[in-house]
Amino acid sequence: MADSFVLVEGMTTVEDAIRIAREKEVKALIVNKRDENDEYGLVLMNDIAKKVLAKDKSPSRVNVYEIMTKPALSVVPDMQVKYCARLFERFGISRAPVIDNGEILGMVSYNTIVMFGMLND
Template sequence: MKPISELLTHRDSMMYQIAPTVSVFEALQLLAKLEVGALLVMQDGQLLGVVSERDYTRKVALQGRNSKETTVAEIMTRDVITVTPQTGTRDCMSLMSHKRFRHLPVVDNGKVLGIISIRDIMDDIIAANEETISHLTSYINS
């Protein structure tokens, strides 16, 4: 089982974040610009939460709130579950599946290193399976 730190080294090193005082509308603009589904909510280097498209849908759109008047702090997911760089990719997948979320911050000794999406993990699992198939095919053909 591969540690999640390997996924972090093979992807864009940018850690997309937003302040809790920013409007939800601005957060949505940033999500669209970056083509991501979630942002880390950070203040003074501390992880306060995660804000996602799902948070917007459930806590703003469906409740008839105004995204320009609502702040990220009002809708973000707090008490975020995190993993360490040593956590295995399959453990992350299991955690995300059981807890029903799609984004997982990676934290080491209180320092946020990045965020992994379920897509990142699925891409890694697919690549590993393709490699296994290739090795087995090569073995069978030799």
């Protein structure tokens, strides 16, 4: 699991989201809940490429809530690596937030599963 993650608000523009992702060197942004009864969202850089850039939309006029995946599929910190990999494959995702008791702890991706998880499981 990568301890670094970035939490943004749904009203953040895609332009600002790209800037934040560059600064923080992340490939995904977690979109914060609007309230305690809401769920987290997720925006990947490929979402931006497919839903904004490829459709010739202006990144300064599109908000992340318009292109995010919500609810974001998440994993718990003690999930076995093989089950995490199966979840990714089954749902066609490449990364997910790690959430424990409603608190975001980090982000897991195929890369972190292979590079770090395989040796610890």
